[in-house]
Amino acid sequence: MPLRDQKKSRVTLLDVARHANVSRATASLVIRKSPLVGSETRARVEEVMRELGYVYNMGAARLRAERSHTVGVIVPNLTNPFFAELLSGIEAMIDDAGLVVILANSGDLVERQDVVMQRMREHGVDGVILCPAAGTEPTYLRRATEWNLPLVQVLRHISDEADYAGVDYAGGMHQAVDYLVSLGHHRIAFAVHGPIHSAYHERISGFGEAMRSHGLGADMIIRVPNQLGEIANSANLLLNHSEPPTAVICFNDVIALGLSAGLYDCGVKIGSDFSLIGFDDVTDAEAMRPRLTSVSTAPATIGENAARLLLSRLRDPLRSPEKIVQQTQLHVRQSCAPAMIAAV
Template sequence: MRPKKVTLDMIAQVAGVSRATVSLVVRKSPLVADRTRKKIEQVMADLDYVRDIGAARLRNNSSRTIGVIVPNLVNSFFTEFLSGAERIMGEDDRVVLLANSHDDLSRQDDILQRFRGHGVDGVILCPAEGTEPGLLTRIQGWGMPVVQSLREVGQDLTDYAGADYIEGVRLAVQHLVDHGWRRIAFLSVTAHTSASDERLKGFARALALTGAEDADTVEVELTWDGAAGSAEKVLALPNRPTGVLCFNDILAAGLMLGLRRAGLEPGVDVAVVGLDDLPLAQLTYPPLTSVAVFPEQIGASAARLLVRRLADATAPIERSIVSPQLMARQSSWQEAD
């Protein structure tokens, strides 16, 4: 025999409140007193109530789901980013569907079509390398609100949430120069996106501002193998650097491993600075100097922008940029000769 479905009326009867009050609690409305809310939530738990999302979708013409597309899951940055987005969407009574494009345009298109099939209410998109601005127009033509985050294609086509990477790179280069590391290389990624472009632009500006010497740019794949093999390329530069600024903490951790394999001490022989300030930065040896860009805040900002867009499709385009902060640790503390 199938168990009897628990309804709002049943919960209301047990809790001694109206069905409307139970409905407010289910929809996480702030209009219900805390004591009453806790009582109703306890009854819901005791009766093992599960909300019928399908029925709610039919009533409201909304799936209460949104899609998030990121380019890779190698980098735990995106885990923190997703955490922020999920928190805000949970407050808005929505569920997040996560997909990894692997920086592949065809896969990104497939994911978007699947999201359409699932009837997601909107999308937070970190565009795959090579994404054309026309994709944003297509998505909007489907009636699907979209917010770009961390990477951006086109100009002012959608709401955008990201970090000030130009300022973050400036902070890193200034820190290296202040500690005597004046011949600086940039360890970047092979993927050419707005995120890499901003870092390169910031690097050029910071060199000009500080008078530091450009030891050139090295590009590697954003993989663990690519990161581990980066030291060989860096050390082979004609103008061997005394300091290296890395695209992110993964490349920085791999570089430090490679430097040690080459008999060099990070922070003593070569200074290393990362970008992102993931938990990994405090687990390397020596601990990694990095520029915090607060991915959870960015994810939350992207979600808020999407909630705003879902509420008002005609709202003006908005940008949310999180300010970076330098976290100095031993990988760059030692003074250069």
């Protein structure tokens, strides 16, 4: 049958094999990207697939292999650019493995997380990368084990019973504090927002340890709203303090962006009148003026680490849980100045 006529009916793998003059088993190995097939044979089979318009029936393959070739990713906040960079790292690794990502937003609510996880299970995902919603109990991971669902914790750690990909938040806080102290700052604030979880505790703990290591008080913790516009309006929390700080470290770059705008509105010049450090170092840090000094957590790398752990778990479901903790790096730009200049 001519190729143009073959396209009128549903093309099967056997059709591909016949036109490529290979066995059906060989054609199947090409689809599964097996290294057992030579490059010339692979090229010939792939060319026939394109000419015939063959489409791999993933649903049928799922029934045969009891695998969906999909991976669930659940994050708490899709508006934060950090999670977009995290997802890019996850997708790069998952795509290379021939799998597809299904993304969902828990809204940082345990109840919503339960609903999303149930839908992931209904779609038969092979595993889940989860940034646990605030308030998630360690027993939640045991439930995943009972469901026979491979799961990797990312960014927030709730149990040693499952794989974890995260970052050394405390180390990042030490880098930020040490840098400001080297510039002569002694009154340093820490601006936070959002719900309480392991990453929050690790940042708070790291800030306190770093400040105390220099003989400084660590009680100047400022809580700002969650929305960017409202963060800008809260800059007076810094300026109207009984002993105003000369510098602030922000829980993330979102807060840094908001406070930068708010301080500008108050007539305070970042990088000369006042010093400001972000945390995460997302791409927006370079877009700020002055450019934002920020602690880089390399979110794309964290995503790659999480995906790598999940793929390893899929290959070896019985191995012991593993942790990959990414080190931070302070990227110094223009938003900090010596305290003798930055005094307010």
